[in-house]
Amino acid sequence: MYVYDxxxxxxxxxxxxxxxxQTERALRGELEEHEFLPLRLQNGLYVQRFAPMLRMAIxxxxxxxxxxxxxxxxxxxxxxxxxxxxxxxxLQLNWPAVEDVPDVLEALSEVEMHANQTSGNCxxxxxxxxxxxxxxxxxxxxxxxxELIRQWSTYHPEFxxxxxxxxxxxxxxxxxxxxxxxxxxxxxxLHRNDAGELGFRVYVGGGLGRTPMVGPVIxxxxxxxxxxxxxxAILRVYNRYGRRDNKFKARIKILVKATTPEKFAExxxxxxxxxxxxxxxxxxxxxxxxxxFFTEPDYEDLEDNPPALTEAxxxxxxxxxxxxxxxxxxxxxxxxxxxxTLKQTGVxxxxxxxxxxxxxxxxxxxxxxxEVRVTxxxxxxxxxxxxxxxxxxxxxxxxxxxxxxxxxTLTDMICCPxxxxxxxxxxxxxxxxxxxxxxxxxxxxxxxxxDIDLNISGCMNACGHHHVGNIGVLGVDKKGQEFYQISxxxxxxxxxxxxxxxxxxxxxxxxPTVVKDIIQVYVDHRTEEETFxxxxxxxGMSPFKERVYA
Amino acid sequence: MPNLIRHDGIHTDNWTIxxxxxxxxxxxxxxxxxxxxxxxxxDKRQELTGRNxxxxxxxxxxxxxxxxxxxxxxxxxxxxFPKFSDGRGxxxxxxxxxxxxxxxxxxxxxxxxxxxxxxxxxxxxxxxxLREDKNPDDAEYCLNVFSHAYQGxxxxxxPLFRRRWAS
Numbered sequence: 001m002y003v004y005d006x007x008x009x010x011x012x013x014x015x016x017x018x019x020x021x022q023t024e025r026a027l028r029g030e031l032e033e034h035e036f037l038p039l040r041l042q043n044g045l046y047v048q049r050f051a052p053m054l055r056m057a058i059x060x061x062x063x064x065x066x067x068x069x070x071x072x073x074x075x076x077x078x079x080x081x082x083x084x085x086x087x088x089x090x091l092q093l094n095w096p097a098v099e100d101v102p103d104v105l106e107a108l109s110e111v112e113m114h115a116n117q118t119s120g121n122c123x124x125x126x127x128x129x130x131x132x133x134x135x136x137x138x139x140x141x142x143x144x145x146x147e148l149i150r151q152w153s154t155y156h157p158e159f160x161x162x163x164x165x166x167x168x169x170x171x172x173x174x175x176x177x178x179x180x181x182x183x184x185x186x187x188x189x190l191h192r193n194d195a196g197e198l199g200f201r202v203y204v205g206g207g208l209g210r211t212p213m214v215g216p217v218i219x220x221x222x223x224x225x226x227x228x229x230x231x232x233a234i235l236r237v238y239n240r241y242g243r244r245d246n247k248f249k250a251r252i253k254i255l256v257k258a259t260t261p262e263k264f265a266e267x268x269x270x271x272x273x274x275x276x277x278x279x280x281x282x283x284x285x286x287x288x289x290x291x292x293f294f295t296e297p298d299y300e301d302l303e304d305n306p307p308a309l310t311e312a313x314x315x316x317x318x319x320x321x322x323x324x325x326x327x328x329x330x331x332x333x334x335x336x337x338x339x340x341t342l343k344q345t346g347v348x349x350x351x352x353x354x355x356x357x358x359x360x361x362x363x364x365x366x367x368x369x370x371e372v373r374v375t376x377x378x379x380x381x382x383x384x385x386x387x388x389x390x391x392x393x394x395x396x397x398x399x400x401x402x403x404x405x406x407x408x409t410l411t412d413m414i415c416c417p418x419x420x421x422x423x424x425x426x427x428x429x430x431x432x433x434x435x436x437x438x439x440x441x442x443x444x445x446x447x448x449x450x451d452i453d454l455n456i457s458g459c460m461n462a463c464g465h466h467h468v469g470n471i472g473v474l475g476v477d478k479k480g481q482e483f484y485q486i487s488x489x490x491x492x493x494x495x496x497x498x499x500x501x502x503x504x505x506x507x508x509x510x511x512p513t514v515v516k517d518i519i520q521v522y523v524d525h526r527t528e529e530e531t532f533x534x535x536x537x538x539x540g541m542s543p544f545k546e547r548v549y550a
Numbered sequence: 551m552p553n554l555i556r557h558d559g560i561h562t563d564n565w566t567i568x569x570x571x572x573x574x575x576x577x578x579x580x581x582x583x584x585x586x587x588x589x590x591x592x593d594k595r596q597e598l599t600g601r602n603x604x605x606x607x608x609x610x611x612x613x614x615x616x617x618x619x620x621x622x623x624x625x626x627x628x629x630x631f632p633k634f635s636d637g638r639g640x641x642x643x644x645x646x647x648x649x650x651x652x653x654x655x656x657x658x659x660x661x662x663x664x665x666x667x668x669x670x671x672x673x674x675x676x677x678x679x680l681r682e683d684k685n686p687d688d689a690e691y692c693l694n695v696f697s698h699a700y701q702g703x704x705x706x707x708x709p710l711f712r713r714r715w716a717s
Contacts, residue, residue: 162637
């Protein structure tokens with residue numbers, strides 16, 4: 001993992017001093033509210049429905065145990081003892097006091113953390129695959145590039161007042177895409193060209209929100225050394241020509257669509273030609289040095305499937321279920337990737353208490369070299385667990401509520417905080433998630449259904465990624481009443497697609513039945529090997545419509 | 551009088567900013583120092599060669615490319631921030647400096663506040679017509695908030711990775 005040096009520490013220290021200065025001026029009335037707004041947003045601070053909300057950055061989802069413990073302290077000292085993992089690998093406090101935020105940021109800075117650019121019209125936290133560096137199927141580890149992009153984008157002087165927010169995601173797995181790069185403002189996909197050189201495929205203009213779009217490729221291959229200058233060229237074109245007259249048309253996807261991807265690519269290429277040889281071009285030394293921070297931990301020489309594991313698997317159905325769903329293959333023999341699911345029925349999706357954060361830190365130290373990763377599906381990953389200790393870990397996870405064996409299933413939902421917390425929401429989302437979890441409480445049935453992404457957003461801003469859920473749920477407001485619109489067929493993977501709306505929306509109390517009907521159509525029509533998405537793509541919308549609105 | 555911040559301190563701003571005329575009306579060039587709208591200046595540049603106190607200003611939607619060949623004919627170019635949250639002026643400034651080689655004073659005008667000064671400086675500005683209600687005494691701190699920067703920009707084109715990890 002990346003370790004700060006004197007430069008990073010100094011810069012972050014100065015950032016805390018700067019924000020303290022800004023907050024004091026705002027509280028004294030020397031800064032008007034609209035002048036303070038982007039300053040606090042770019043330090044993670046929103047003013048929400050009931051209280052301020054502070055979104056703390058977890059760059060590309062990586063955390064050390066020491067940082068988790070500090071997050072637990074902050075959650076306890078400045079909030080009500082719980083926090084919320086977001087859909088962009090960050091962590092939110094729901095109840096901090098505005099005047100305390102500089103102190104929170106100072107406490108975070110001591111463990112190399114911050115809330116930089118987690119909000120506002122700037123370049124946000126760069127996200128990637130939560131299995132980066134430990135999966136078998138990976139071109140190279142994407143995290144060194146994520147850190148280089150993080151540093152390049154941090155307080156970038158030209159791009160702090162973009163037309164709208166800007167999100168970059170990086171994927172390095174040729175067979176899947178856990179980072180949803182095609183629905184980001186820029187998606188970068190590491191691959192090798194015919195000469196075997198390393199570079200990126202560049203998607204621009206994907207996104208969710210009001211106008212969901214899958215991003216087109218504007219360049220098939222940009223060499224790794226040129227990635228920062230190329231990003232700078234894209235951002236400059238967007239900063240100059242993105243719409244600023246209408247907030248809802250200000251994302252880069254609207255510019256790309258209006259100019260056409262071909263013409264947009266020409267603008268970027270012309271700009272890039274002018275700046276490609278500036279000192280911003282990465283050096284081989286910088287790439288090598290950065291890779292040096294993301295080396296393998298001290299793995300031992302082990303065999304796959306040790307007796308301790310195989311015996312435990314045959315002894316316990318519950319352990320075996322958990323192993324099948326929540327444990328993933330690791331590139332090193334004898335190791336495994338374990339996902340801790342934060343999806344226990346009755347607990348809002350992604351919520352963790354201070355004690356749970358500390359428990360995760362202890363588990364990381366005990367089982368996974370002191371590091372964890374956060375996923376955009378709002379779960380937590382221990383990436384380097386010995387297979388012969390999986391059962392022991394499982395026993396430790398159960399009382400903590402992290403062993404719900406539903407990873408990837410219908411009840412492992414993505415869900416935004418919704419109307420219970422968020423000022424933007426049209427409807428609540430947490431109670432809908434819970435009602436669906438209660439309806440589908442039979443694990444064997446869930447396993448039989450296989451992988452299904454069900455995503456819930458409380459409004460069209462789409463923090464819950466409903467457009468790319470195989471089943472998407474969107475909260476809408478009709479004359480002051482909460483209703484829910486369903487879409488089917490979305491995907492955020494390599495076969496990315498935006499779901500289509502099923503039909504008129506439903507009252508909250510009808511939602512479990514509606515989802516049950518949709519699932520029943522799948523069960524009736526599927527062939528043996530088909531996932532929900534496969535069946536939907538084969539049979540289309542009509543059978544679902546007929547059943548649900550019968 | 552409003553304040554003009556330069557890197558050597560606080561000055562009184564005695565420059566007039568001339569706004570684009572209504573259609574059909576002519577522009578009168580003031581006696582004293584003034585910034586003309588870029589298009590007007592371009593029309594009049596031949597007759598203004600004797601004046602060393604006339605520059606032009608670009609609005610945030612204007613293209614600096616249109617003036618690329620003439621930038622060093624003026625002592626001052628203004629870049630307008632109609633609202634401080636309109637970030638186009640940062641790109642315009644970098645283009646004027648890095649692409650078109652402008653060497654004289656680059657001045658931020660319009661909704662110029664304290665908390666943007668550091669970014670402006672990095673993008674090539676060296677003068678700031680601070681909005682009148684803002685305290686100019688805070689400017690020096692705000693211009694120098696950070697002692698290092700990750701990216702290359704106009705003030706220093708060497709990104710931090712090249713300094714840390716020299717070849």
